[in-house]
Amino acid sequence: MAESRSVRAAASKSTRDLILDVAERRFAERGFRGVSVREIAAEVGLKNQASLYHHFRNKRALYEAVLSRGVATLVELVAAGAPVETGRVDYRKVVEDTVDRLIDYLLEHPHLPRLIQRAGMDDAQAFRGTLIRLLRPLFQQGMGVLAVAGVRWPREELPHLAAGIYHLIFGYFANTQLLSLVSESDWLDAAAVARQRRFLKAAIGELLGFRTLGELRVVSVTPRLREKRQ
Amino acid sequence: MAESRSVRAAASKSTRDLILDVAERRFAERGFRGVSVREIAAEVGLKNQASLYHHFRNKRALYEAVLSRGVATLVELVAAGAPVETGRVDYRKVVEDTVDRLIDYLLEHPHLPRLIQRAGMDDAQAFRGTLIRLLRPLFQQGMGVLAVAGVRWPREELPHLAAGIYHLIFGYFANTQLLSLVSESDWLDAAAVARQRRFLKAAIGELLGFRTLGELRVVSVTPRLREKRQ
């Protein structure tokens, strides 16, 4: 059966996948409660909502499927960049590569960050199990990398660092709407994304201590601050 | 103390304010669409949804009132810490004070970050006007500070830096549920918040170049990387 499905998918996407695509976008845009089964069915081209129940037991099952599919890819993506050996690793390169891959992927799946963000807000209780299963590996993987790359930070703050980096990366894509509203410019056009790419690498670099921004500029800001500190 | 306050509040607060309180929490938890007028009215103690319409024209007006009230306080809070004079300003202190004030406030209003996050996702289109009116000043204020404090960064990346700092601060509070789920620990207990407070100051410090983390660790990472970059 898996075969027959993939065969048909090759020709044209199976109805099931079409539903998932539409649902992913809708759920990302308006949340679980904000999307009706009817509207998904309609956009897919089904003349009747009932048809959708042929593919997913209920709305909740559909939502979970959407979530799984989206996050799974994401986990793979991050995992792919993780250093395998424990020897000398160029963490700067690892970070920059991961950032690049993530941004590339998120550009193609712009709903995903919102989807996850929402899942954590709306439905943390309702979809607890699903979320744990999906996201915990992602988090642990990140923590693994930081255990080495984040030596500058107090050990107990590492989870906060992980969360912070996550927010830096995903917050941008989850909130482009809001940002665009607030700053009157499009945060998803090529130029903006390129800047964000650079910014992310530099920012994470700073947090991990790669010193990508020149020393000079520091001095120019507030010479006395440093003295105070000393 | 929290008890006595809420008791007094219930007694003295106007019905209108009670409604706002309840609505703020509910909307933050489940979004505009996810909350029913009925349930707000019930929690307020009104025996009937109709009573609520005496105070707010409709659900939307209530939502906007909630948003306004929440963000207004926030804007004041940030504004309060902004340096007035243009002379020599200890930006590190400004940042740390603002972080302290923000965290203190957000601890008392834990719904707010989620409320704003949601507003930017769910409802950015529907509440466009309201959001612009409320949030643009906040953003511009931040940009004003960064114009000076962010000299290390390329000018064009400053908005990204602003957004990044925003995500660092608000993302944490908006996503404590998700984080707790993923890491099996409570991210809102006193210890966690204290760590986050320290982390935030250090992280923002690093981004702005205050160098709060010891130099040693920097060196230990990858001295050679820098050369590569040049």
Added chain:
Amino acid sequence: MAESRSVRAAASKSTRDLILDVAERRFAERGFRGVSVREIAAEVGLKNQASLYHHFRNKRALYEAVLSRGVATLVELVAAGAPVETGRVDYRKVVEDTVDRLIDYLLEHPHLPRLIQRAGMDDAQAFRGTLIRLLRPLFQQGMGVLAVAGVRWPREELPHLAAGIYHLIFGYFANTQLLSLVSESDWLDAAAVARQRRFLKAAIGELLGFRTLGELRVVSVTPRLREKRQ
């Protein structure tokens, strides 16, 4: 009390009368069910619906008051033109005068016909008593006149004649909206009303046998007759 009310009315209309005015128009436009107490109160300038209940026991009482006031004037109007003596009466003049008075009055109270029409449709059961009390005299008066002026008609058809004349007169004003919609011209402007005045006199005249249209035309039904006309 009646005094004090009329005194104030002289200065400016009493709230009670204001309410009646507004209600008359609204009820005529949208019927008993179609009008809310709130909207009447609002248009009157009352800040609260409750105030209205100070003047009328409830919505129904208000509706009946509106109906009474409107129909009462109408009855007087028709009565005023009825011949008092039984001797030789110029019924043609009576009819034409009554038509003139009615049209003049209805022009100033354009809601009235619709109000009555509605009362007979919507609410004939609900407001049975009120309607009987108000309209039966009107009907009997009409029948009285027709008993003499309608001798041409079989006695048993006289009520139908009365109804017919009523429909001719009131139907026009009750349905100007519909007529205007259907014929793309305004049936309430001066010219239209003047035509209707002439038409009504002639039509009623024909029905009662006054022969206001030339004899010749009678013949003129079929094509051949037309030649004669020229």
Added chain:
Amino acid sequence: MAESRSVRAAASKSTRDLILDVAERRFAERGFRGVSVREIAAEVGLKNQASLYHHFRNKRALYEAVLSRGVATLVELVAAGAPVETGRVDYRKVVEDTVDRLIDYLLEHPHLPRLIQRAGMDDAQAFRGTLIRLLRPLFQQGMGVLAVAGVRWPREELPHLAAGIYHLIFGYFANTQLLSLVSESDWLDAAAVARQRRFLKAAIGELLGFRTLGELRVVSVTPRLREKRQ
């Protein structure tokens, strides 16, 4: 026979048609606003209002469908009697036949006149488009006939004549309730309808100059009136 028909109808008619039937009567009785979707659904036998929305998008669409169906038949009916050839036409026969057909039809659909009357009063604005589409043809058809049959009348008064005849015919059926109230007799029983049939033919005949009532009576009324006129 009426029984057997309605029984068969209930069995065979589609739910959609059943809804239309019930709605037609209800809307005629109490107007668009006065009827609840719930009560229509209940009378149709649907256990839930929601089912109704499967057949009609909303209450308004249902109302328009009712209106369309009713008026469409009416238009056909009138059209069926319109003379096709322009040659010698016995307009008296045409009128009498049309009156007969109309009365027969309206007896079976006693709601229709009230439905239309209401539509023109309550909802002329709201259902502007629908009404124009439905009724304008009816009006134009009538005007077409009168252009020939109404030669006795000044050309500009022809629309008023058309409206008048319409009010004579439809006013009766629209207002039987009111009339019955006012005259203490049933205006819809067989005898009354028979009288109305005769009255209508005679009255319209008089208006168009067919002279159905004997001359004698005219003379007997007021010989002097005519002299005055000259």
Added chain:
DNA sequence: GATGAATGAGGATTCATTCAT
């Protein structure tokens, strides 16, 4: 696999009315 029909529960909102002030 898909569809038309139906349904119970619940959504926001408006209604007329009452009561204390």
Added chain:
DNA sequence: AATGAATGAATCCTCATTCAT
């Protein structure tokens, strides 16, 4: 005489879901 607040009942409509075809 007027108003602010509250309330039960009803409004139209949408929801997710099921069932027979």
